[in-house]
Amino acid sequence: MARTKEDYRTLKGSEKAAIFMLSLGEEQSSKLFALMDDEEIKEISQAMANLGTINSSIVERLFVEFAEQLSSTGSLVGTQSSTERLLLKALSKDRVDMIMEEIRGPAGRTMWDKLGNVNETVLANYLKNEYPQTVAVVLGKLKADHSARVLSLLPENFAMEVIMRLLRMEAVQKDVLDGVEKTLRTEFMSNLAKTARRDAHEMMADIFNNLDRNAENRFMSALEERNRESAERIKALMFTFEDLIRIDMAGIQVLLRSVEKDKLGMALKGGSDAVKELFFKNMSERAGKMLREDMDAMGPVRLRDVDQAQAAIVVTAKELAASGQIVISEGSAEDELVY
Numbered sequence: 001m002a003r004t005k006e007d008y009r010t011l012k013g014s015e016k017a018a019i020f021m022l023s024l025g026e027e028q029s030s031k032l033f034a035l036m037d038d039e040e041i042k043e044i045s046q047a048m049a050n051l052g053t054i055n056s057s058i059v060e061r062l063f064v065e066f067a068e069q070l071s072s073t074g075s076l077v078g079t080q081s082s083t084e085r086l087l088l089k090a091l092s093k094d095r096v097d098m099i100m101e102e103i104r105g106p107a108g109r110t111m112w113d114k115l116g117n118v119n120e121t122v123l124a125n126y127l128k129n130e131y132p133q134t135v136a137v138v139l140g141k142l143k144a145d146h147s148a149r150v151l152s153l154l155p156e157n158f159a160m161e162v163i164m165r166l167l168r169m170e171a172v173q174k175d176v177l178d179g180v181e182k183t184l185r186t187e188f189m190s191n192l193a194k195t196a197r198r199d200a201h202e203m204m205a206d207i208f209n210n211l212d213r214n215a216e217n218r219f220m221s222a223l224e225e226r227n228r229e230s231a232e233r234i235k236a237l238m239f240t241f242e243d244l245i246r247i248d249m250a251g252i253q254v255l256l257r258s259v260e261k262d263k264l265g266m267a268l269k270g271g272s273d274a275v276k277e278l279f280f281k282n283m284s285e286r287a288g289k290m291l292r293e294d295m296d297a298m299g300p301v302r303l304r305d306v307d308q309a310q311a312a313i314v315v316t317a318k319e320l321a322a323s324g325q326i327v328i329s330e331g332s333a334e335d336e337l338v339y
Contacts, residue, residue: 016062018048021086023059030089041087042099049083116142124153132161136169144206151207152215160222167200167230201230205237239318239328241267241310245274247317251326252282258316263309265295270306 011019021029021044033041087096127135127150135154139147139162151159208216224231247255256264256279268276268291280288320326 011058012047014043014047015051017044018051019054019059019062022048022051022054023063026086026089029086033087033090038095038099041091045083045087045099048086116146120146120149120153124150128154128158132158132165133169135162136165139207140166140169140203144203147207148211148215151219152211156218156222159219160226163204163219163223164226166204167227169200201233202237204230205234208234208238235318236311236314239314241314242272242275243328244313244317245278246329247278247326248329249282251320251328252278254320254326255313255317256282258320259313261291261294263312265291265298266301266305266309267313269295269298269301270303270310 021032024032036044084096087099091099123138127138135158139151142150151162154162208220211219220231220235223234244252244255264279268279280291283291317326317328321328
């Protein structure tokens with residue numbers, strides 16, 4: 001139903017701006033969009049996409065309000081398609097895609113935004129009655145910390161089924177999306193299935209990093225029994241060589257006594273300055289000088305050899321942490337080290 005002249009007083013400022021932009025036509029509106037920042041574009045685009053049919057009397061009154069002596073250009077229809085087409089006249093496709101992704105869905109929010117605000121207990125209670133593939137789709141779209149909390153509340157055997165499907169998931173099935181859509185009574189972005197997916201092991205590493213230690217050990221042990229290769233890849237991604245800066249000075253000294261010097265030199269060849277400084281300042285001057293000389297003598301090294309050396313040291317650090325010999329801080333303000 002078209003909005004009439006009587007509805008004019010209920011229009012918001014962003015809606016008036018959207019009507020005005022639509023009435024100017026693509027060429028002129030594109031010049032105005034080019035002068036706006038992202039927040040302004042998002043606000044006007046959201047209003048524009050939800051306008052529906054605008055009666056010509058509203059357009060006429062709007063122009064009077066703007067002190068423009070223009071006649072009505074006829075009824076206007078604001079849709080997502082017309083909004084996207086107009087934006088493409090002024091902005092890059094990547095920027096337009098980002099803006100349209102945010103405004104598709106109710107009130108500019110996607111289904112995944114809404115799910116991210118659902119209490120984890122409520123969401124887990126719903127998901128435990130769904131197919132593991134459905135749960136995998138949902139957890140794969142949520143932020144890692146929220147997914148971790150939900151995963152830890154699911155029955156253990158069921159959670160493992162979800163993890164296995166997350167590792168194998170290649171595309172989001174429409175029937176699964178439709179099931180979630182019906183239950184949550186919301187909309188999906190039209191290009192949801194086309195969204196480039198993250199590496200499954202990276203995604204699972206983020207989720208596992210946010211699990212408490214007991215839940216992490218429980219799920220990792222079960223995963224090792226079913227897919228040891230995936231488990232090892234996730235372990236490696238959960239803690240990198242650069243993360244060694246989260247170990248205190250005493251812990252680094254314990255680690256130094258536990259790693260082979262040739263592997264340490266190889267690993268540090270590809271390490272950041274921060275990690276190099278961390279190790280060298282925990283060595284004696286003589287030991288540090290010898291290690292630097294050994295590293296210089298290596299000359300150019302293969303990246304694969306560096307990666308293998310770093311991985312070996314990371315595994316050693318994790319084993320030492322698991323046995324309580326060193327402590328790896330979580331990186332939060334509460335875990336910040338004070339010397």
